[in-house]
Amino acid sequence: xxxxxxxxxxxxxxxxxxxxxxxxxxxxxxxxxxxxxxxxxxxxxxxxxxxxxxxxxxxxxxxxxxxxxxxxxxxxxxxxxxxxxxxxxxxxxxxxxxxxxxxxxxxxxxxxxxxxxxxxxxxxxxxxxxxxxxxxxxxxxxxxxxxxxxxxxxxxxxxxxxxxxxxxxxxxxxxxxxxxxxxxxxxxxxxxxxxxxxxxxxxxxxxxxxxxxxxxxxxxxxxxxxxxxxxxxxxxxxxxxxxxxxxxxxxxxxxxxxxxxxxxxxxxxxxxxxxxxxxxxxxxxxxxxxxxxxxxxxxxxxxxxxxxxxxxxxxxxxxxxxxxxxxxxxxxxxxxx
Amino acid sequence: xxxxxxxxxxxxxxxxxxxxxxxxxxxxxxxxxxxxxxxxxxxxxxxxxxxxxxxxxxxxxxxxxxxxxxxxxxxxxxxxxxxxxxxxxxxxxxxxxxxxxxxxxxxxxxxxxxxxxxxxxxxxxxxxxxxxxxxxxxxxxxxxxxxxxxxxxxxxxxxxxxxxxxxxxxxxxxxxxxxxxxxxxxxxxxxxxxxxxxxxxxxxxxxxxxxxxxxxxxxxxxxxxxxxxxxxxxxxxxxxxxxxxxxxxxxxxxxxxxxxxxxxxxxxxxxxxx
Numbered sequence: 001x002x003x004x005x006x007x008x009x010x011x012x013x014x015x016x017x018x019x020x021x022x023x024x025x026x027x028x029x030x031x032x033x034x035x036x037x038x039x040x041x042x043x044x045x046x047x048x049x050x051x052x053x054x055x056x057x058x059x060x061x062x063x064x065x066x067x068x069x070x071x072x073x074x075x076x077x078x079x080x081x082x083x084x085x086x087x088x089x090x091x092x093x094x095x096x097x098x099x100x101x102x103x104x105x106x107x108x109x110x111x112x113x114x115x116x117x118x119x120x121x122x123x124x125x126x127x128x129x130x131x132x133x134x135x136x137x138x139x140x141x142x143x144x145x146x147x148x149x150x151x152x153x154x155x156x157x158x159x160x161x162x163x164x165x166x167x168x169x170x171x172x173x174x175x176x177x178x179x180x181x182x183x184x185x186x187x188x189x190x191x192x193x194x195x196x197x198x199x200x201x202x203x204x205x206x207x208x209x210x211x212x213x214x215x216x217x218x219x220x221x222x223x224x225x226x227x228x229x230x231x232x233x234x235x236x237x238x239x240x241x242x243x244x245x246x247x248x249x250x251x252x253x254x255x256x257x258x259x260x261x262x263x264x265x266x267x268x269x270x271x272x273x274x275x276x277x278x279x280x281x282x283x284x285x286x287x288x289x290x291x292x293x294x295x296x297x298x299x300x301x302x303x304x305x306x307x308x309x310x311x312x313x314x315x316x317x318x319x320x321x322x323x324x325x326x327x328x329x330x331x332x333x334x335x336x337x
Numbered sequence: 338x339x340x341x342x343x344x345x346x347x348x349x350x351x352x353x354x355x356x357x358x359x360x361x362x363x364x365x366x367x368x369x370x371x372x373x374x375x376x377x378x379x380x381x382x383x384x385x386x387x388x389x390x391x392x393x394x395x396x397x398x399x400x401x402x403x404x405x406x407x408x409x410x411x412x413x414x415x416x417x418x419x420x421x422x423x424x425x426x427x428x429x430x431x432x433x434x435x436x437x438x439x440x441x442x443x444x445x446x447x448x449x450x451x452x453x454x455x456x457x458x459x460x461x462x463x464x465x466x467x468x469x470x471x472x473x474x475x476x477x478x479x480x481x482x483x484x485x486x487x488x489x490x491x492x493x494x495x496x497x498x499x500x501x502x503x504x505x506x507x508x509x510x511x512x513x514x515x516x517x518x519x520x521x522x523x524x525x526x527x528x529x530x531x532x533x534x535x536x537x538x539x540x541x542x543x544x545x546x547x548x549x550x551x552x553x554x555x556x557x558x559x560x561x562x563x564x565x566x567x568x569x570x571x572x573x574x575x576x577x578x579x580x581x582x583x584x585x586x587x588x589x590x591x592x593x594x595x596x597x598x599x600x601x602x603x604x605x606x607x608x609x610x611x
Binding site: 068071268 | 387408470473498562563565569
């Protein structure tokens with residue numbers, strides 16, 4: 001029994017020491033804490049936030065930003081609405097759809113100016129046009145923005161949304177699901193092209209970019225809650241100023257940005273540089289060149305609103321309720337491509 | 338402690354190590370043989386590392402810096418080990434405590450056991466996203482998931498041990514006027530030690546599984562995170578590197594528990610093949 005007691009004491013002491021070391025507080029009292037939730041597992045388009053972290057820009061702005069790896073746009077909206085995060089990334093139609101269901105979330109800035117949603121398939125599957133998706137098996141995670149926006153896109157291209165069979169997969173399994181032909185189609189952003197081409201020869205890989213078929217909604221955007229807007233407007237302004245500055249830097253220095261990202265996450269740098277370079281195409285618009293990165297175009301947000309209203313949920317609130325552009329940097333950071 | 342006692346204890350530890358080596362050299366040879374066959378198959382059939390990397394490729398990714406990737410193995414291994422050790426310790430202490438409560442009080446047994454059976458029936462992979470929503474990312478979430486994976490074997494085995502005392506012995510100590518506390522500390526708990534350690538050995542592997550499941554869903558650090566990230570980008574060698582480390586960590590923890598069992602119960606013979 002004495003031996004048992006001694007072992008128990010050692011165990012308790014070890015527990016105490018490990019717990020004491022486990023969650024160390026390293027920030028000073030002056031920095032304002034911000035929980036920032038990404039939309040997904042780490043990809044090249046998350047590099048700007050680590051650039052800002054590494055260069056101390058968040059700290060300079062008085063912010064202690066905790067970057068959290070995400071679980072999809074649906075989860076981002078849940079997390080914001082339940083105050084598990086202060087700011088998150090989400091596909092723009094998702095917070096609009098969920099606002100109708102009672103979630104008090106708003107869009108405060110845009111990321112991609114072109115919509116990168118995409119369908120991937122083997123060319124020998126017989127799929128030649130988007131209309132051929134009818135009757136096919138589509139692998140996609142449950143909270144993926146593609147799945148949430150599928151009814152809208154399907155109706156736009158004249159396909160019955162219920163004519164496809166969804167297979168639920170883990171977000172990390174998208175490439176392997178298509179490579180193993182576990183599904184006919186996989187929904188993934190066009191920026192996933194370098195990863196798909198590692199498993200499937202480029203001449204056998206087919207894709208449809210939704211924006212090529214009239215899907216004109218906004219894509220990735222920064223969202224926050226009505227409560228945060230009311231209580232912490234200065235924090236939102238500082239945050240967006242830093243992230244858009246970081247975006248400008250990343251677009252001009254993609255290799256360095258990925259080198260920085262690799263310091264924080266276990267990534268293959270060559271793959272992620274290729275991934276980021278694919279992403280850059282979604283920023284190469286006259287809007288971002290002449291007005292600034294993140295600009296919320298009133299017509300595009302109206303198109304996004306109309307898409308949700310017409311094809312997903314009838315919306316009972318005006319378009320002005322789903323976004324707030326008062327936190328964008330002034331002057332805005334431009335992308336000279 | 339006298340010099341003679343110290344030498345005796347060193348001798349006990351050394352004899353234990355020799356017994357372990359004699360008992361386990363055959364399984365070690367089998368494992369090495371398995372890795373050799375795996376290496377030969379990959380090389381002879383020229384299998385792409387995307388599909389099945391060789392053991393040497395996996396070890397290369399683990400021990401050598403790669404020109405195009407920085408996996409920060411030290412950070413991620415440290416996080417996973419911290420999670421599953423803390424999860425294991427929390428499970429062990431809390432599980433044994435709960436088992437004692439259940440055996441001490443019939444009322445608590447009727448209240449707690451159905452709840453534990455119900456919780457244990459829930460698939461952890463379905464619970465993990467809900468726990469993530471309630472607790473957010475971090476160590477506490479992964480420790481909780483590791484705990485949920487491992488607590489039931491510890492509780493059940495400890496209860497079995499505490500209740501397995503012979504009736505004759507119980508009658509004797511009751512006749513001698515032992516209190517309920519004395520009955521537990523002098524009779525039931527020492528009697529339950531072999532069962533407790535059986536439960537703890539099962540708990541070592543379950544805690545590893547729980548920590549990895551937690552990292553799949555609710556973490557941006559750890560070996561589970563490396564696996565999930567590498568899977569997304571079809572970077573297969575680090576997946577196997579991580580799996581090797583996980584096996585060694587789980588096996589190491591099992592051996593530590595076995596060693597502590599031998600220290601506390603040196604009278605228990607190690608099983609020997611005849």
